[in-house]
Amino acid sequence: MPVEPPSSSPEEIELRSALTDLIVEIFRLNGDLLQSGDALVGDLGLTSARWQVLGAMSRSPVSLPVAHLARDMGLTRQAVQRVVDDMQAGGLVRLDPNPHHSRAKLVAMTGQGLGAYEQAMARQQAWADNLAADLQVSTIIGAVDLLQILRRRLAGDNTTTTLK
Known part of the structure; x- marks a missing residue:
């Protein structure tokens, strides 16, 4: 049983406990979402991480460097770079020259990547409908x-x- 500071009121203790329960449930939900996403799109050559990066790319009207994608996703540049490298090797994205920065290439979807993303999103609609029932x-x-x-x-x- 957690030790509460002596000055905690019953309301503060209840609020803290409820928030802790929420955070634990968010961690569990995150794991379940990743596992479910992997199962939903695995046969498309995607993982939840790849799907998430393609989703961030699809929301931008222009190609972005990895650092910008990472910032938009709330992730580290290094984490997104690893996923982009894997997707480039798999033919899902390509790296284009960036006129504003010679080292920070622009990440663009290939036709294969766009096709996989569109199929994933079609599947996601039915999955979301079921989840939201x-x-x-x-x-x-x-x-x-x-x-x-x-x-x-x-x-x-x-x-x-x-x-x-």
């Missing part, structure tokens, strides 16, 4: 709001303190 949109929006608040607080921005 019997859930209310307002519940999902509330969860998104809470996760965004926590993420901003972890990043040091405490300006958003309440849910909508």
Whole structure:
């Protein structure tokens, strides 16, 4: 049983416990999402990590260097670089010259990469429909709001303190 600071009120203890339960559940959910994603797209030559990088690329109207993709994804450049290197070797992406920086190549999807991503997204729609069955949109929006608040607080921005 965790030891609480002597000044903790019952409400503070309950809040801290609930937040800890939420964080543990997020870790479990992350593992389950990665495992499910790998199973969903494995036969397409994708992993959850590759799919995530292709998704970040698809949301940008222009090709981006690895560092920009990593920043957009909230990951380290090194982690994204490893995935990009694997995808380049597998023919899913190519590295194009960057007119603004000679060493930071632009990552672009190949036709094979685009095809795999489009198939993955088609599968994801049915998967998401099944996962969301019997859930209310307002519940999902509330969860998104809470996760965004926590993420901003972890990043040091405490300006958003309440849910909508």
